[in-house]
Amino acid sequence: MSRIGLAFRSFFAILFGKGLPADIAQHFGFISRVEAKPAAAPKPAAPEVRPSDGALQMLAILQRDARLIDFLMEDISGYADDQVGAAVRSLHEQSRTALARYVTLRPVIDGVEHTLTKIDTRDPGSIKLLGNVPADGKASKGILRHKGWRVERVELPKITPGQGLTILAPAEVEIE
Amino acid sequence: MRYIIGIDLGTTNCALSYIDTEGHSDPHSAPPVEQFAIPQLVNPGEVREESLLPSFLYIPGPADFSAGSIAEPWNENPVSFAGQLAQKRGAENAGRLISSAKSWLSYGGVDRTAALLPLTAPDGVGKISPVSASKAYLDHLREAWNTKHGDDRFEAQSVLVTVPASFDAVARELTAHAAEQAGYRDLVLLEEPQAAFYAWLEANPNWREQVAIGDLILVVDIGGGTTDYTLIAVTEEAGELRLERVAVGEHILLGGDNMDLALARVVEAQLNAKGTRLDAMQLNALWQQCRVAKERLLDPASEASDHGVTILGRGTGLVGGTIKTQLSRQQLNETLLDGFFPAVRSEEMPQVRRRVGLQEIGLPYAHDVAVTRHLAKFLRQQASKAEVGQVRRGPSGLACPTHVLFNGGVLRAGMIRDRVIGVLNSWLQEEGFEPVHVLSGEDLMHGVSRGAAYYGVARQGRGVRIRGGVPRTYYVGIETSMPAVPGLPAPLKALTVAPFGMEEGTDLQFPDREFGLIVGEPAEFRFFTSAVRKDDAAGTMLEQVTDEMEELAPVEVNLATEGQPGGEIVRVTLETVVTETGVLQLWCVAKDGRRWKLEFNVRERVGQ
Numbered sequence: 202m203s204r205i206g207l208a209f210r211s212f213f214a215i216l217f218g219k220g221l222p223a224d225i226a227q228h229f230g231f232i233s234r235v236e237a238k239p240a241a242a243p244k245p246a247a248p249e250v251r252p253s254d255g256a257l258q259m260l261a262i263l264q265r266d267a268r269l270i271d272f273l274m275e276d277i278s279g280y281a282d283d284q285v286g287a288a289v290r291s292l293h294e295q296s297r298t299a300l301a302r303y304v305t306l307r308p309v310i311d312g313v314e315h316t317l318t319k320i321d322t323r324d325p326g327s328i329k330l331l332g333n334v335p336a337d338g339k340a341s342k343g344i345l346r347h348k349g350w351r352v353e354r355v356e357l358p359k360i361t362p363g364q365g366l367t368i369l370a371p372a373e374v375e376i377e
Numbered sequence: 378m379r380y381i382i383g384i385d386l387g388t389t390n391c392a393l394s395y396i397d398t399e400g401h402s403d404p405h406s407a408p409p410v411e412q413f414a415i416p417q418l419v420n421p422g423e424v425r426e427e428s429l430l431p432s433f434l435y436i437p438g439p440a441d442f443s444a445g446s447i448a449e450p451w452n453e454n455p456v457s458f459a460g461q462l463a464q465k466r467g468a469e470n471a472g473r474l475i476s477s478a479k480s481w482l483s484y485g486g487v488d489r490t491a492a493l494l495p496l497t498a499p500d501g502v503g504k505i506s507p508v509s510a511s512k513a514y515l516d517h518l519r520e521a522w523n524t525k526h527g528d529d530r531f532e533a534q535s536v537l538v539t540v541p542a543s544f545d546a547v548a549r550e551l552t553a554h555a556a557e558q559a560g561y562r563d564l565v566l567l568e569e570p571q572a573a574f575y576a577w578l579e580a581n582p583n584w585r586e587q588v589a590i591g592d593l594i595l596v597v598d599i600g601g602g603t604t605d606y607t608l609i610a611v612t613e614e615a616g617e618l619r620l621e622r623v624a625v626g627e628h629i630l631l632g633g634d635n636m637d638l639a640l641a642r643v644v645e646a647q648l649n650a651k652g653t654r655l656d657a658m659q660l661n662a663l664w665q666q667c668r669v670a671k672e673r674l675l676d677p678a679s680e681a682s683d684h685g686v687t688i689l690g691r692g693t694g695l696v697g698g699t700i701k702t703q704l705s706r707q708q709l710n711e712t713l714l715d716g717f718f719p720a721v722r723s724e725e726m727p728q729v730r731r732r733v734g735l736q737e738i739g740l741p742y743a744h745d746v747a748v749t750r751h752l753a754k755f756l757r758q759q760a761s762k763a764e765v766g767q768v769r770r771g772p773s774g775l776a777c778p779t780h781v782l783f784n785g786g787v788l789r790a791g792m793i794r795d796r797v798i799g800v801l802n803s804w805l806q807e808e809g810f811e812p813v814h815v816l817s818g819e820d821l822m823h824g825v826s827r828g829a830a831y832y833g834v835a836r837q838g839r840g841v842r843i844r845g846g847v848p849r850t851y852y853v854g855i856e857t858s859m860p861a862v863p864g865l866p867a868p869l870k871a872l873t874v875a876p877f878g879m880e881e882g883t884d885l886q887f888p889d890r891e892f893g894l895i896v897g898e899p900a901e902f903r904f905f906t907s908a909v910r911k912d913d914a915a916g917t918m919l920e921q922v923t924d925e926m927e928e929l930a931p932v933e934v935n936l937a938t939e940g941q942p943g944g945e946i947v948r949v950t951l952e953t954v955v956t957e958t959g960v961l962q963l964w965c966v967a968k969d970g971r972r973w974k975l976e977f978n979v980r981e982r983v984g985q
Binding site: 268271277287290360361362365 | 420443444445448685693694
C-alpha cells in the first residue's frame with residue numbers, strides 16, 4: 202500500500218474514532234502482531250452490505266418508533282393483564298405504523314379463512330399443504346386456514362457510513 | 378415562469394402548493410392546485426416526503442448525530458435543519474431547538490434581527506435571529522423544490538408567501554426580508570385568512586350562487602400558534618360581485634398548542650394527585666397523547682366518555698413503568714370548550730393585564746385565552762365610514778356575519794366548530810338576525826397554501842380577487858415645537874401616512890409637511906399603527922397619540938449621498954407607497970426629485 206494511502210486511511214480512521222487500523226499499526230511497528238480475532242475489525246473502506254444489516258435496521262426501527270425490543274426483553278410475568286394491556290395497545294399501534302411505513306405486506310391468498318380456496322400451483326413455496334396431502338404433493342383446492350403474508354415492497358432508509366447498526370437503541374443519559 | 382407557488386409559512390407547520398400554468402388550455406378557468414410533498418429529515422439518515430414541514434429548526438451539536446446522518450438532499454452537512462427530525466430531537470434537547478420563529482418575527486419587544494434564538498441555548502450554540510430562522514424554512518422549501526423540479530428552478534417561478542392578517546407593516550417587511558435573503562424573487566405577500574377564502578373559492582367554482590350582495594363572511598383561522606380573524610364583504614361593481622376585505626383582527630398569540638398544553642396540565646395534575654410524577658420527556662409524551670385523545674373525543678361521531686392516555690415507562694422497563702390514565706369528556710369540555718371557547722355574550726371583552734415592571738423576555742402570549750371573547754372584541758371593532766352599507770351591523774353595533782369559514786388545525790374538531798357557531802348564532806339572535814351559514818373548508822391544514830397558489834393565478838386575471846388594501850391605519854409621530862419641560866417628553870402629534878384600506882399599487886404624497894433633514898446624520902421617526910381607527914384620512918394630523926394606537930419599530934433614514942458634504946440641510950416631504958406585492962414603504966422626497974427610503978429600525982425595543 203502506498204504511503205499516501207496509508208496516511209489517508211490512518212487519518213480517517215482516527216478522525217472517526219476507530220483508532221489506528223491494526224495492519225497499519227503493525228506496519229509501522231506500533232504493535233508487534235495482529236491478534237487473531239473471530240470477528241475481524243470493520244474495514245474502513247466502503248462498507249459492504251451484510252445480510253444482517255436489514256434485520257438490524259428493522260429491529261432498530263421497531264425499537265425507535267414502538268419500543269418493541271424493550272417490550273420483548275422485559276419480564277412481564279409479574280404484571281397484571283390490564284397493566285400489560287395498557288402498554289401493548291400503544292405499542293401495537295406504533296409497531297403497526299412503523300412496519301407499514303417501511304414494509305408493504307399483502308396476504309398470499311386474499312380469501313376468506315376457513316372457506317374453500319383454489320390452489321395456485323405456480324409458486325409451491327408460497328403455499329403449505331396440510332392434512333390429507335396427496336402423495337404427489339399436488340392439489341387444486343382446499344380449505345384456507347391461514348392467508349399467509351407476502352412482502353411486496355421493502356423501503357428501508359439508506360445506511361449511512363459510520364452508522365453503528367448493532368446499536369439498536371443508544372443508551373440515554375440526561376444531563377441535569 | 379411555469380409554476381405559481383403558494384407558501385404557508387406557519388407558526389408550527391409550513392406547506393407548499395403549486396399550480397402548473399402549462400398544460401391547462403382553458404384561459405378562463407384556473408388550473409388545478411397541487412400539493413407539494415416536502416422532503417425532510419424524519420429520522421437520522423432518513424429523508425422522507427411529507428405534506429407538511431413542521432416549523433421547527435434544530436441546530437445540531439457535535440454529539441447529536443453520527444457523521445453524515447443529517448445530510449439533506451441539497452446539503453451534506455447542514456448547520457441547522459428543519460422538519461420532523463428537528464421537532465423530535467428538539468423535544469429531547471430543547472436548548473438547540475427553535476420553535477415559533479414566526480411569533481418572534483411579529484414581536485416588537487426584541488430586536489428581531491439579533492441572534493437570540495433558541496432563547497434557552499447554552500453558551501456555545503450558534504444562535505440565530507427570528508428573521509434568519511424564517512429564512513431557514515423558506516430556504517428548505519426552495520431547496521426541496523429545486524431537488525424535485527430541477528428544470529424549473531424555484532427562483533424563476535412566481536412565489537406567494539402568506540402572513541397573518543394581523544401582522545403589522547414591520548412584521549410583513551421582515552418576512553419579505555427573510556424571503557429575499559432566502560433567494561426568493563418577485564415575492565408577493567398575502568394574508569392567511571384571505572388565502573383560506575381563496576381556497577374556498579377554488580373549491581367552489583359556483584361560489585356566486587352561494588353568496589349574494591350584502592353578505593358578510595367571517596373567516597376564523599386558528600392555527601397552532603395564532604388566532605386570526607377577517608371580515609370579507611360581498612359588494613357589487615358594474616353588475617359584478619366584488620369581494621372586499623373590510624376588517625382584520627389584532628395579533629393574538631393563542632392557538633392549538635396552548636390548548637394541547639392546557640389539557641396535558643390537567644392530566645398531569647390528576648396524576649400528581651395520585652402521587653405520580655412525570656419527568657420532562659414524559660410530559661412531552663403526555664402532550665402528544667393528549668392531542669390524540671382530544672382529536673378522538675372531539676370527533677363528532679364519538680360518544681366515548683373518556684379516552685385512555687398511556688405513558689410508557691422510561692428506561693427499558695416498558696410495561697412495569699407504564700402510567701395509565703384517561704382524559705374524560707368532562708375534563709375536555711371544561712378545559713377546552715369552556716376555557717378556550719366559553720359561551721360568552723357579545724359585550725364581553727378579553728381581559729387585559731397591564732404588563733408592569735421588569736419582564737422576562739418571552740413571547741407576549743394572549744393573557745385571556747377565551748377565543749370567543751377575542752371574537753366579540755373583533756366584531757365590535759369601530760366601523761369605518763367606508764364600510765357603510767357593506768358591513769351588516771346589529772342594533773348594538775356588532776358586525777353580524779352572514780357566513781363563516783373556518784381554517785386551521787384546531788377547527789378540524791367538529792365540536793369546536795359547533796361551539797363557535799353556537800356562540801355566534803346566540804349573538805346574531807340577540808341582534809335579530811338569522812343563524813350563519815357555514816362555508817365548508819375543504820382542507821383545513823393545507824387551505825392557506827392552496828389559496829395562495831390560487832391567488833397567484835387570480836392576479837393574472839384568471840380568477841376573482843379580494844380587494845383589501847392596508848388593513849390598518851399608519852401614523853408617523855411628529856414632535857411639537859414647544860418649550861421643553863424637564864422630565865416630560867415633548868408632546869407628540871400623529872400624521873396619518875397610510876389610511877385604512879389604502880390599495881396595493883398606489884401612493885400618497887404629503888406636500889404640506891416639510892422636514893429639514895441633515896445630510897450625513899440619521900433621522901428617525903416614531904411610527905404608530907391602529908387597527909381600530911379606520912376613518913383618519915391621509916394627511917390628517919392628530920393632536921396627540923392615543924391609546925388606540927400601538928407603537929411599532931421606528932423608521933429611519935440616512936441622507937448620505939455620494940460626493941455631498943455632510944451638514945447640509947435638505948428639505949423633504951414624505952411619500953407612502955403600497956407596492957403591488959403588498960408591502961408598505963415610506964419615502965423621503967426632496968424637491969429635486971431625489972428619494973430615500975425609510976427603513977424600519979427593529980433593533981430598538983418597543984415598549985408594550
